[in-house]
Amino acid sequence: MELTNEVNELRERLDDNIIKGKDLSIFCLKNTSERLETEEKTETAKKFFNFSPFAGIKEGGFGYEATKQLINDSNLTPEQVENAYHLNKEKLKKEYPDAVEENNCSIGAQAYLDKHYPEEKKGNITELNLRDKNLRGSLKLENFTKLRKLDCSDNRTYDRGKITSLEIIDCPKLERIDCYGNNITELKIGKLDNLARLCCSNNQLREIDINVCPNLKEFDCSDNYLVNLDLSKNRKLWRLNIENNNFAEQDLSFLSHLANLKGLRLRNRLTKLASTDLYYYEKLKKERQYQENLEKKAKNIYNRFTGSLKPLKNLTKLENLYIENTNLDSGLEYLPESVRMIFCAQDNYDEIKGEAEVRKIEDELLLYG
Secondary structure, eight states, rough: HHHHHHHHHHHHHOOOOOOOOOSSTTEEEHHHHHHHHHHOOOOHHHHHHHHTTTTTGOSSSHHHHHHHHHHTTOOOOOHHHHHHHHHHHHHHHHHHHTTTTTTTOHHHHHHHHHHSSOOHTTOOEEEEEOTTTOEEEEEEOOTTTOEEEEOOOOGGGGGGEEEEEEEEEEEOOOOOOOEOOOOEEEEEOOOOOOEEEOOOOOOOOOOOOOTTOOTEEEEOSSSSSOOOOOOOTTOOOOEEESSSSSSSSSGGGTTTOOOSEEEEOOOOOOOOOOTTTSSSHHHHHHHHHHHHHHHHTTOOOOOOBEEESGGTTTTTTTOOEEOOTTTEEEGGGSSSSSEEEEEEETTTHHHHHOOTTTTHHHHHHHTTT
């Protein structure tokens, strides 16, 4: 049981640090988790397995004992161990001397991009993965002429990083952009005729122009602060998610021309708290999203869609419709026969903004079983 004793010795120092977003050993997470699970399946093991904020520059593969020895060799006191993420910060500072933020060890997004993708390489890149690399600040992509897929999502893990703006210029072959899970307040994209998917959910956007993407098929801008959206040039959309925004009071006539829609999400919702069997990383993200949603609704930031479903009558491919906690109150008879599922309940919004009119649609559906 020697290993168990060692685990217990470190657990007291680790639990709070991991919650605070600090990391003692990014090089050994998986190996540590596997050895822990041979002794006992613990929450600490789950935390180790999922927590790897600097995976993008990870090298080697030290095991549990090697990592513990690394800490001991550094002559750290217990107090220093509580802040021992500096073991990795020194490595980052050497690689990015002008781009590492001292207090949280995040990396300047533009500095990271320019270092790893200089001008001479840009023209050959078809996929760009900047996901969960603890990047912060503004990011500008330019002259990636063969780029088809961009993923710069989830850079605000534990609030150490966060991309705050994204600009894309001269990337004509882009087909997919995933930039969700940041703190983006400004998203600028040039004309992208090939773009089929754009997911910018869980950011801080108050406006966005997607008229420059006429062939867009999937658009997810949920959990932002949008007050309106011009979809006049996006007739090929077949999946649209604009839930949890701040749309002004209006009916659904702005959607009436989207004849190819199959999935439509307009609702207001509170993200459910994660179940205890999820890994720590996923659970923390869910809990953070729940708190953000709760704060938005308490400040009266929610979608104010109202009136009838009649504007959707020509959406003859529509299959799934989400309108929970809205003030849409009638028009079931106008929905096309293609609709298979309607989500229209009022759940945990009562204490935030009172009775939602959508309850009338829910009651009508209940009458018909």
